[in-house]
Amino acid sequence: KRRAVIFDLDGIIVDTTGLQFRAWKKVANDLGCNFSEEQNEQLKGISREDCLKQILSWGQLQLSPHNFQHWMQKKNDYYLKYVEEINASAILPGVQELINSLDRKNIPYALGSASRNAGTILRKLNLVSKFSAVVDGNDVNEGKPDPGIFLLAAQKLNCSPLSCVVFEDSIAGIKAANRAGMISIGIGKREILSEADYVFKSLQEVTESFLLTLPALKVQ
Numbered sequence: 551k552r553r554a555v556i557f558d559l560d561g562i563i564v565d566t567t568g569l570q571f572r573a574w575k576k577v578a579n580d581l582g583c584n585f586s587e588e589q590n591e592q593l594k595g596i597s598r599e600d601c602l603k604q605i606l607s608w609g610q611l612q613l614s615p616h617n618f619q620h621w622m623q624k625k626n627d628y629y630l631k632y633v634e635e636i637n638a639s640a641i642l643p644g645v646q647e648l649i650n651s652l653d654r655k656n657i658p659y660a661l662g663s664a665s666r667n668a669g670t671i672l673r674k675l676n677l678v679s680k681f682s683a684v685v686d687g688n689d690v691n692e693g694k695p696d697p698g699i700f701l702l703a704a705q706k707l708n709c710s711p712l713s714c715v716v717f718e719d720s721i722a723g724i725k726a727a728n729r730a731g732m733i734s735i736g737i738g739k740r741e742i743l744s745e746a747d748y749v750f751k752s753l754q755e756v757t758e759s760f761l762l763t764l765p766a767l768k769v770q
């Protein structure tokens with residue numbers, strides 16, 4: 551049977567969480583709003599539009615459509631400036647080992663990211679050719695927690711959602727995986743990712759033997 555793994559990008563494959571935070575903090579501060587690390591947790595995994603809407607609602611601000619687009623652009627300009635510096639050294643610990651063992655076991659893997667910058671970042675990491683499919687924010691209208699990104703990845707992998715395992719660092723991403731009917735593995739803090747089927751502190755803790763015992767990945 552077909553089985554597959556789907557990786558989120560930001561905070562799973564690559565260490566961009568701090569860069570996203572810095573870019574949003576600059577925008578929030580420019581708009582006269584506060585922005586904390588706890589608030590940033592809520593923005594992880596959700597689309598650029600939804601992030602700005604959330605920041606505006608926390609700050610009880612409203613923007614005209616024109617200004618909304620302006621600040622979206624501004625955030626992306628800041629972010630892309632930070633992303634310019636990224637190279638393979640930003641690949642998170644455990645990623646290489648995990649994809650090596652998936653390669654050894656012939657288990658295909660896809661990227662399922664809400665970011666419209668996913669392609670740019672994957673190229674900087676020299677990882678594009680490793681993925682059997684890439685689905686990102688350019689391919690869908692709805693970001694996570696909508697399951698669309700992961701369902702499209704499963705479709706491209708030609709794999710039933712029930713035979714997919716998702717790695718996610720965000721609350722919204724875990725919800726998306728669960729709604730897609732996939733096994734969700736949270737990487738981060740258990741208190742934050744409480745809806746995940748499994749939680750590990752880092753990808754480094756995810757062993758090949760653990761993965762192969764998951765019913766979704768078992769060869770039947």
Ligand code: BG6
Pocket residue numbers: 559560570593594595596597598601626663664665666667668687720
């Ligand atoms: C997700 C990030 O991967 O992509 C979110 O976790 C981000 O924080 C979202 O808002 C959209 O990213 P981008 O690069 O299209 O603004």
Ligand code: MG
Pocket residue numbers: 558559560561562594595718719720723
């Ligand atoms: Mg993420």
